[in-house]
Each structure stands twice: as structure tokens, then as C-alpha cells.
Amino acid sequence: MKVVRTVAELRDTVEVSRRQGRTIGFVPTMGALHAGHLSLVEAARSQDDIVVVSIFVNPLQFGPTEDLAAYPRPEEDDLAAARAAGVDLVFLPSVEEMYPPGRATEIETGPVALPLEGAARPGHFSGVATVVAKLLNLVQPDRLYLGQKDAQQVAVIKTLVRDLSFPVDVVVCPTVREPDGLALSSRNAYLEGRQRTTATVLWRALEAGRRGLEAGERAEAVEEKMRAMVTAEQGAELDYAAVVDPDSFGTPAAAGPYLLVLAVRVGRARLIDNMRVAL
């Protein structure tokens, strides 16, 4: 496994692979790799000749009051995990390498980026779209692998790729969960003691929402049910609970498909999760 830290090295390596006609699968990450990330690597290995993983805690997608400084950066563990998973190339740039002084360009993806995470985290999705555009230009992958856990991020990146015609296929892989339903997330590392149990409220509320929709309840009633479950949970603070269209993140069509989405604070962790329901 090759580890490169500069844009120049990355370009050289990608250039060689492309000239050899080998397909590139790309998994962008912020590190703190867990089984969710590794499932994306596995998907990429099964479809592409070369698997590239980027590890970059992107400051553009963090708000001024968010956890940029605290975000875990276990570089040695990440490299060991990537090596064990069969990654061919890790791109591990510094902030200065990605964003030299004078950098100014930013991308906005419109309505899909405005509600929910976009409203709770102003500037977040612009930061996501901008870094993904840059990474796509650097890695030039054939396929981009994303996790369904960050559902609105997936919708934003699909919008980016479609609107700007990036020559890449977006492959979305299912959320990987603990046995009790908690979605894997690097931010689960913030959970202490009983908070770990409290955090399962996201899964329980999504399951209750799914059952509600399947029983014919209206979206508004289902949202209310999820909100009530989270609010009733000791140690959990509701950020939002909603039923949206999975692509536009606007109002779902009456016949679905629906996406149940949740954001909940548990201790220092702000956790998100979602579930797609087609009736």
C-alpha cells in the first residue's frame, strides 16, 4: 500500500494507473476508519482494479462551534486498517496541501443542501461539495463509494456529480450497524458510559417510524412519533426528525419513497441516522 501526502505524488500515481487502463475506485473519508468505511473499500475492491482512500479532516465542512479540533485522527490505526483491507493508495494531505493560501473557490449545490443538516450546520455542504469536487479532480476515479449513513451528503454529492457532469459513477453502500442497531460513526468514540445505550434511540425511533409508515400513518404523524421517542429518552437531545424525499430532501411524494432522517445529541456526540422506506 502506497501512502502519498502531496497533490503532485497523487497525480503521478493516478496518471500511471490511468495509462495502464486500470479502473480506480475511490473512498473519501475523514479517517477514524471503522467497519462502515471498510465496507466501502470492500465494495470498491470487488468492482475496481485500484482502490484509493483519502483521509482528510476537511476544515471547510466544520462550523466554528463544531468539533474540528476534537475530531479523532488515529493515523497509525487508520493506515493499518487500510492496509489490512487491501487499499492500494492512501492520500493523506495536510490542510495546507489541499487549501494553499489564496484558495477561494466554493461550490453550492442548491435546495438539496438547505434543510436539516444544511440548516443545522451552515456552510457544511458547501464544504463537502468543494472538497469532493477537488478530490474527484485529483483522483479521477471511475467509481465513487459513499455510505448511506450520511444520506443528505449522498444527495448533495449526487447533485454535484450530475449538475457538473463529473465523469464518475456514484455507488452508495448500506449503513453498517452495531448488533443493537447503532450506525457506525467515527463520532461514536465520543460516547461515554450509559450514553452508548442512549444512542440506540436513533435506531429505535427509525424502526418505529418505519412501522408507522408501513401501517399507513401520514408522514407528519410519523415525524411526531420519532420526535416524541427521542425527547422522552433520558440523555438524548433532539436536533431534528423528518420524513423527506430521498433524492431532493424536500417533501416526499404521497406514494413515497420516503427517507426517515434523524439528528440527535448524546453527550458530546451529535449523531445522525436514516432509513429508506418504500411501501
Added chain:
Amino acid sequence: MKVVRTVAELRDTVEVSRRQGRTIGFVPTMGALHAGHLSLVEAARSQDDIVVVSIFVNPLQFGPTEDLAAYPRPEEDDLAAARAAGVDLVFLPSVEEMYPPGRATEIETGPVALPLEGAARPGHFSGVATVVAKLLNLVQPDRLYLGQKDAQQVAVIKTLVRDLSFPVDVVVCPTVREPDGLALSSRNAYLEGRQRTTATVLWRALEAGRRGLEAGERAEAVEEKMRAMVTAEQGAELDYAAVVDPDSFGTPAAAGPYLLVLAVRVGRARLIDNMRVAL
């Protein structure tokens, strides 16, 4: 010469060329091709295996009060000129093909896009950056050929390519001029009768500005001199005259290099021109 009108056909054609290892030179245009555009084609032919020209009057870069509807679209003449110049592929999409319903993504390139043309034409450079990003993703050229006549557009696109790491080299070619100094522009077609002579005031003012800088005059004095010359010209209406840094479009360094920039209305035509001066 191949003419394609859909994204799908373009992608297929580009894919074949790339697989053959042939380099692609790309000249984006809004059509109404003149000798300035053709000089870009010639530069591309001299360096690349395949020359792609896009012809697309991009609505995103026109303001609501601008000349989008009136902008010339001499398709037959353009195709004949491209064929005669040795273009290999013309991409001639409809607005619907480039911007299907739901399109929302836009790119902002920051400070370089704010003054002068950016201030006179709100949204213009966002429209330019967005269409160029999309065209780069579609054509995947090795080199992008731009004309120095649109100097701030060049600075905006260089910023876009640098900040988002598009894998392309930007080649800037000199402005092509009529014998009396008038810069070639598709908008010169709007000039009627005596306006054609009046329009040479841009070149005369730039030349006077250059002589001023070379004689040691300060940038502010040179700006004032250019403004006075345009204002004194019957039938010419000054939009702006400025001396800026050629890359940032901010205040130039004391020792230069300088870029003299002008925008002037003559009849229905809004004309721009510029001159680089290094002492």
C-alpha cells in the same frame, strides 16, 4: 469534423480518444467565431492531437438586462469556420442538454470575481465558472485554450482550475486585433456606422495608459487619463477604467506587473479590452 449535440455522444467520443492516448485541446466558445477564436484553435492544433470546440451561449453568465436573446448564433457559419480551421469535434448542446430541470449547482471563485466585470455583471463569473467546470468534466481536455481579451475571465478560470485541481493546463493566447487596434469580439457585430471608429477609443486609451506607466506615472493618474479619454469620446460611455494586478484583479504591486482594463459602451455594444504592462 464531427458535430455532437448531446452529452452522451460527447462522452463516447472523448472516451475513445482518451483510450487511444490522444491529447485533447479544448476551446470553449459562445460561437459567432472570429479570428480570435480561430487563433485558439490554431494554438490547440499545434500542441494537441484532437481539438474540441464547444459552442454554447451560456444563459447562466448573462444578467436579466443583458443581450442573451440578441447574442449572435450563426450556426452554419460557425461550423464552416471550425471545419476550415481543422477542428476535430464541435460540441453544440442545447440549453436543456446542459441544464436539465432541477439543475442547481453553482460555483463562486471568490475575490477575483468581485470587481470590474464582476461588479458590472452580477452573477456573470459564477455562470462562467459553473459552465467551464461542467465543460471540463465533459471534454476532459489536456489543455484549455483561453483568449487574453477576456482577462478577468482568464483569472477566474485559472482560480477555478487551481482551487479545485482540475487536471488541465490553461493556455492563454494573445488578443487578436483589427489593424486599427480594435480587439476582435463577437459583440463588434453590434457596432453600426461611425460606432466602429468610436470603438477604437479602447485601444487608444490603453496605449495612452501604457505610455503613462512607462513614463513613471502612478496607477491612479493612469486610470484618470484613460477615463478622461473615453469620457471625451463622442458616442462612447465609460463603464470602468482601472489598473489592477493581472492575477488577483486587486491593487497591483508597486513594481507591477500591471493590467490596464477597460469597459466601454458604444451604441448597443458593451466592449472590454485590456493590456498587460511590465516595466
